[in-house]
Structure formats: C-alpha cells, structure tokens
Amino acid sequence: MGACALAPKSRNFIMTHAYRSHKCGDLRAQHAGSETRLSGWVHRVRDHGGVLFLDVRDHYGLTQVVADPASPAFKIAETLRSEWVVRIDGKVRVRLAGTENKDMPTGDIEVYATEIEVLSQAAELPLPVFGDTEYPEDIRLKYRFLDLRRDRIHANIMKRGSIINSLRRRMVDQGFFEFQTPILTASSPEGARDYLVPSRVHPGKFYALPQAPQQFKQLIMMSGFDRYFQIAPCFRDEDARADRSPGEFYQLDIEMSFVTQEDVFNAVEPVLRGVFEEFGNGLPVTQKFPHIAFKDSVRWYGTDKPDLRNPIKMQNVTEHFAGSGFKVFAGMIANDPKVEVWAIPAETGGSRAFCDRMNAWAQQQGQPGLGYIMYREEDTQLVGAGPIAKNIGPERTEAIRAHFNLHQNDAIFFVAGQPSKIYKFAGEARTKIGQDTNRIEQNCFKFCWIVDFPMYEWNEEDKKIDFSHNPFSMPQGGLDALNNQDPLTINAYQYDIVCNGVELSSGAIRNHRPEVMKKAFELAGYSEEVLLEKFGGMYRAFQFGAPPHGGIAPGVDRIVMLLCNEPNIREVVLFPMNQQAEDLLMSAPSSATPKQLRELHIRLNLPEN
RNA sequence: GCGGAAGUAGCUCAGUUGGUUAGAGCGUCGCCCUGUCACGGCGAAGGUCGCGGGUUCGAGCCCCGUCUUUCGCGCCA
Numbered sequence: 001m002g003a004c005a006l007a008p009k010s011r012n013f014i015m016t017h018a019y020r021s022h023k024c025g026d027l028r029a030q031h032a033g034s035e036t037r038l039s040g041w042v043h044r045v046r047d048h049g050g051v052l053f054l055d056v057r058d059h060y061g062l063t064q065v066v067a068d069p070a071s072p073a074f075k076i077a078e079t080l081r082s083e084w085v086v087r088i089d090g091k092v093r094v095r096l097a098g099t100e101n102k103d104m105p106t107g108d109i110e111v112y113a114t115e116i117e118v119l120s121q122a123a124e125l126p127l128p129v130f131g132d133t134e135y136p137e138d139i140r141l142k143y144r145f146l147d148l149r150r151d152r153i154h155a156n157i158m159k160r161g162s163i164i165n166s167l168r169r170r171m172v173d174q175g176f177f178e179f180q181t182p183i184l185t186a187s188s189p190e191g192a193r194d195y196l197v198p199s200r201v202h203p204g205k206f207y208a209l210p211q212a213p214q215q216f217k218q219l220i221m222m223s224g225f226d227r228y229f230q231i232a233p234c235f236r237d238e239d240a241r242a243d244r245s246p247g248e249f250y251q252l253d254i255e256m257s258f259v260t261q262e263d264v265f266n267a268v269e270p271v272l273r274g275v276f277e278e279f280g281n282g283l284p285v286t287q288k289f290p291h292i293a294f295k296d297s298v299r300w301y302g303t304d305k306p307d308l309r310n311p312i313k314m315q316n317v318t319e320h321f322a323g324s325g326f327k328v329f330a331g332m333i334a335n336d337p338k339v340e341v342w343a344i345p346a347e348t349g350g351s352r353a354f355c356d357r358m359n360a361w362a363q364q365q366g367q368p369g370l371g372y373i374m375y376r377e378e379d380t381q382l383v384g385a386g387p388i389a390k391n392i393g394p395e396r397t398e399a400i401r402a403h404f405n406l407h408q409n410d411a412i413f414f415v416a417g418q419p420s421k422i423y424k425f426a427g428e429a430r431t432k433i434g435q436d437t438n439r440i441e442q443n444c445f446k447f448c449w450i451v452d453f454p455m456y457e458w459n460e461e462d463k464k465i466d467f468s469h470n471p472f473s474m475p476q477g478g479l480d481a482l483n484n485q486d487p488l489t490i491n492a493y494q495y496d497i498v499c500n501g502v503e504l505s506s507g508a509i510r511n512h513r514p515e516v517m518k519k520a521f522e523l524a525g526y527s528e529e530v531l532l533e534k535f536g537g538m539y540r541a542f543q544f545g546a547p548p549h550g551g552i553a554p555g556v557d558r559i560v561m562l563l564c565n566e567p568n569i570r571e572v573v574l575f576p577m578n579q580q581a582e583d584l585l586m587s588a589p590s591s592a593t594p595k596q597l598r599e600l601h602i603r604l605n606l607p608e609n
Numbered sequence: 610g611c612g613g614a615a616g617u618a619g620c621u622c623a624g625u626u627g628g629u630u631a632g633a634g635c636g637u638c639g640c641c642c643u644g645u646c647a648c649g650g651c652g653a654a655g656g657u658c659g660c661g662g663g664u665u666c667g668a669g670c671c672c673c674g675u676c677u678u679u680c681g682c683g684c685c686a
C-alpha cells in the first residue's frame with residue numbers, strides 16, 4: 001500500500017498526523033523497529049494479566065497491539081472494551097518465534113503500545129461485530145452501522161462498489177455515456193404501484209418517483225443522443241422478496257439508437273460476462289449466451305427464467321401416450337386437443353424410494369401425483385418398471401427410453417394437462433428432481449438470453465388482451481402483424497438475460513413508429529386519447545423523427561447478489577428496508593407534522609385502529 | 610390481502626409428558642493469570658418466556674386472539 005511505502009521512519013513525521021501513520025492492514029516484518037500510530041476499533045481483547053493483546057481494526061485490516069506492565073499505556077489498555085475507538089502509538093516489532101499468525105496479513109508483527117488515547121467509547125453491543133453468528137434481521141437493520149462493521153457484509157458492500165465501477169468502465173469503454181434522469185417525475189399508469197410525492201405548488205397534484213427511467217431513456221434517443229447508460233435508481237411500491245428490495249433498487253439502464261436486437265446483445269453480453277469473470281472468484285462463465293425462445297424455455301424448463309446449471313430438459317411425449325393403455329393420460333388427450341404430456345428425465349432416479357418420494361411431494365404440491373417409469377436391467381434387458389410401464393406396454397416404454405437415451409437405474413416422470421396449466425408445476429418438478437439427484441452443477445455462472453416474448457397475453461379475469469411485458473416493445477412483423485395476425489400469436493422484440501435461474505434484466509427493441517404504437521395500444525384496449533394523456537411526452541416525440549432504438553436494464557442488486565453468493569438482497573445493500581418497507585435505522589416512513597401537511601394541502605383519512 | 614416458520618437474559622440458543630428455584634455459550638461487571646489470536650480460571654449481575662385472554666390445582670410448554678420478524682403466494686408493464 002502507498003501509505004506504508006511512503007511513511008518515513010522518523011518519529012517526527014509520525015506525530016504530524018493526529019490519528020495515523022499507518023492503516024491497520026499495512027504493517028509487515030519490514031517495518032519492525034519503526035514507530036507507528038494506528039487508529040481503529042478495538043476488535044477483540046485478550047487480557048492475560050501480565051500481558052494484554054488488542055486486535056485493532058480499521059477498514060483496511062487488523063493489527064495485534066501488545067501491552068505489558070512496563071508500558072505506560074498498560075493502565076489504559078486494561079480498560080478497553082470491544083468497539084471502543086482508540087489511537088495507539090507504539091513500536092512495530094516482529095512477533096516471538098512460534099507466535100506468528102499465518103491467517104492474518106499482519107500476522108508476522110505486532111505493535112508494542114507506548115501510548116493509547118480513547119477516541120470514543122462504545123455501549124454494550126446489541127450486535128457483536130466479532131464472530132460470524134447470524135442475527136435477527138430487525139436488530140441488524142436497526143444497528144446497521146454495527147452490522148456493516150462485520151467482515152462479510154463490509155466486504156459485500158465494497159464488492160458492490162467495485163462491481164458498479166467495473167460496469168461503468170466497461171460501458172464507457174464501449175462508447176456509452178452516462179446521463180442523469182429526473183427523480184421527481186410523472187406517474188405512469190402501467191406496471192407497478194408508484195411512490196407519490198405531493199406537490200406544494202400545485203395543490204392536489206403529485207409527482208411520482210420513476211419505476212425506471214424508461215420513457216426518459218427513450219426520449220434521450222429521440223433527442224439525438226446515442227448509447228445512454230445510467231446506474232439508475234428505480235422506485236416501485238411493491239412487496240419485497242428475498243431477491244427484491246421493497247421500494248428502491250438499481251439498474252444498469254441502457255439504451256441505444258439505430259440498433260437491432262443483436263446489436264443490444266453484442267453490447268451487453270461482454271459487459272456482463274466480463275464483470276462475472278472479474279468478480280466471480282474464477283468460476284466459469286458462459287462464453288456465448290445461448291438464445292432460447294420464450295416458448296421453448298417454458299416447454300423445456302417450465303419457466304421463463306431457467307437455471308441451466310440443471311441439465312434436465314423436458315420434452316413433449318404426448319404421442320407416446322395418445323391411445324395408450326394408460327387410460328388417465330390417454331383419456332385426457334382424447335378429450336382435449338390442447339392436452340400434452342411432458343416428460344422429465346431423471347438420471348439415477350430409478351429407485352422405488354425416490355419415485356415414491358417425488359410422488360408424495362407432488363401430492364403435497366396439490367397435484368394428483370407424479371407418474372413415472374423406472375428403467376432396470378432384467379436378464380441383460382433394460383425394462384421399464386412401475387404402473388405406467390405396465391399400462392402402456394413394453395413397446396412404448398422402450399420408445400420413451402430410446403427418446404431420452406435412459407439407462408439402468410434412471411427414471412422418467414410425466415406431467416399431463418394443458419401446457420398453460422402444467423408448466424409451472426413441471427418446472428418445479430424439474431428443479432426438485434435436479435436437486436434431489438444431485439445433478440445441479442455448482443460453482444459456475446450459466447447465462448442465457450430468453451427471446452421472442454409474446455407481445456400480448458389473455459387476461460382471464462377481465463376477458464381482454466393485455467400487454468404481456470413492455471407496451472413500448474416493437475412487435476415482430478410490425479404494423480402488418482398487428483393488423484392481420486391473432487394478437488396472441490405476435491411476438492415482440494423483447495428479451496431477458498437469465499443467470500443461474502435469476503432474471504437479471506429485461507429489455508426490448510422499442511416501438512418508434514407512432515402508427516404502430518397507436519395500433520398496439522388499440523389492441524390492448526387503449527384509445528389514442530389514453531396514449532396521449534398517459535404517454536403524451538413520448539408519443540409526441542414519436543411524431544418528430546424517432547430513431548429506431550432499443551435497450552436493456554440489468555439489475556445491479558441481483559448481479560451483486562450472484563457475485564457475492566448471497567441469497568438475500570439485504571446482504572448487498574448498505575441501508576436496506578425490511579420486508580414492510582420500513583427503514584429501522586432512520587425510522588422511515590414517519591409521520592408528517594401538521595405544518596407540513598397543511599403546506600401540502602393534505603388531510604389524512606386513516607384507517608380504523 | 611393470504612399461507613408457512615420463528616419470537617425464552619444485551620446477543621445466539623436449549624428447555625423432556627403441563628409440575629419445585631427457567632439453563633448454557635458469548636457479552637457485561639469483579640477477582641486471578643506474561644504469548645494469546647474463539648486465550649484460560651473463579652465469581653456475580655442480568656428474565657413480565659413478544660403481548661392479551663382462556664383451559665388447568667398448576668402453563669415457557671395446550672387453546673384462541675394479537676403484534677413483530679422472516680420465507681413464499683398475490684403483486685413486481
């Protein structure tokens with residue numbers, strides 16, 4: 001470190017700084033014999049009566065300080081407690097032979113204290129900094145400043161910062177430019193619930209915090225800029241999940257002009273791959289992200305965010321069951337042309353115990369059960385066992401085996417029904433089978449693009465067509481498709497990046513043609529008036545020469561979660577809110593004063609109790 | 610809004626079938642200890658068992674309600 005290389009050995013220089021000549025991670029054997037001044041927190045005290053050890057910690061590291069009765073600092077040293085803040089003057093010396101600590105970078109030396117000044121005392125700790133015990137969330141959040149002193153989360157937050165720096169550098173290196181978009185803006189009628197901010201100047205009117213800078217980044221393209229990015233705060237008033245902060249989160253927001261979908265992929269893929277290679281502790285990262293159509297992803301993996309570390313790929317095996325002796329499936333297929341049978345191969349799952357366990361699990365999930373065939377060797381022949389194999393007969397059993405190239409002691413499970421009703425359960429079964437047969441690859445980052453999302457979906461509740469994702473996406477086939485195709489069959493130039501089953505980002509090539517946009521909204525039941533009223537600024541901009549453009553927005557918090565190997569987003573956020581969207585440290589949200597409310601022309605109408 | 614789990618000392622947890630004075634480790638306080646790095650030893654303080662109600666001769670334990678935290682569902686274009 002620079003400081004240690006520059007620090008001269010003269011005592012005079014050391015005393016020119018009030019708090020430190022070195023940081024707590026600086027000192028090495030080469031410094032032995034020199035004077036030093038350290039400041040930091042008392043991490044741990046080991047008092048042997050005649051000799052006393054203090055581990056002194058700062059942001060940079062830990063140094064062992066020693067005092068004995070011969071030292072003038074001894075009396076004060078004996079009074080020190082955990083997390084007090086101290087300034088230590090002393091002499092660096094090599095530790096006695098055999099007492100070095102190989103686990104500490106500074107473990108070859110210690111500082112013999114000659115003077116100790118207590119800079120701050122600490123009350124009894126509600127949350128110990130030392131050690132790696134788990135603590136309840138509310139205490140950690142209330143005393144976040146103590147929690148953040150702890151190793152793991154301190155390192156996570158630093159890693160987060162480094163990752164964001166790296167993302168910025170990689171974007172800038174590719175010719176992107178960072179823009180700032182407004183925080184106080186207009187409510188957008190689609191999507192998540194908005195956070196509203198009352199206007200003092202305009203009684204009864206409200207700003208909204210942006211759910212994402214979506215419209216702004218498109219307007220930046222229409223304003224003649226190109227290659228926008230921003231580490232953008234986004235605000236959504238929706239409930240939390242382990243991987244979803246309530247209230248606010250950050251996106252690497254990106255938009256580019258004159259691009260096709262491939263151009264966006266080529267810009268973003270190296271950034272993510274690079275950052276995962278840089279910060280992923282050397283774990284292998286997918287080199288070329290495969291493209292998987294939304295439709296295929298659902299059929300193969302039962303989800304639009306597949307975990308490709310799980311090698312299991314489902315297949316449609318309806319033909320093997322149509323007209324077969326397994327009457328349950330055969331009957332379903334005969335009665336409803338939409339019914340399909342999906343098969344989930346389970347290598348090494350061919351034991352009665354495993355299949356029964358899966359079946360019981362399925363019933364616990366509210367399913368009638370989970371049919372299966374087990375393959376076993378009998379008289380050098382591979383045969384199928386279990387009720388289904390008996391019912392469909394050896395020929396079909398063998399055809400299914402051959403289709404999946406199954407071997408002895410493998411099994412295969414079946415789910416039947418309309419795809420839209422079974423895909424979710426089938427996906428869960430795939431995950432469970434992968435986990436329970438130990439087939440999920442560990443220690444790697446498996447990426448893919450999910451492409452060709454449907455433009456619309458059927459809203460069963462309101463009996464109408466809805467935008468399935470982003471209403472600003474360009475439909476594949478353009479106006480022609482909107483005019484002539486069944487809307488539910490139209491795909492959009494809309495895509496997601498998925499890593500290890502985590503949806504990292506979604507993006508789209510935008511709809512930049514006003515007539516296409518008008519038609520697209522019309523199909524979802526919105527008139528031009530609504531379009532003008534809700535998206536007036538952007539719709540107007542489309543009338544004055546909008547470039548073709550598109551973008552994407554990877555979620556920064558989730559990237560950091562994956563790279564820190566943390567299952568909970570609060571472990572990678574400095575000052576997170578709890579699940580009820582409360583900041584227990586700052587006590588937010590809190591009541592407003594009557595004066596504040598009066599200025600804002602707000603009268604409260606609180607619920608009972 | 611709904612469902613699962615948890616709530617016992619400052620902190621992490623144990624607590625048997627409902628039965629005497631609710632325990633341990635860490636921390637705190639006091640005493641001892643000259644080579645520890647999870648230092649060690651002796652001792653002490655520290656509890657409305659989340660809260661309210663019920664059942665019972667008797668409740669940390671059983672029942673009902675409620676609050677808090679968390680995980681999931683809904684929600685998140």
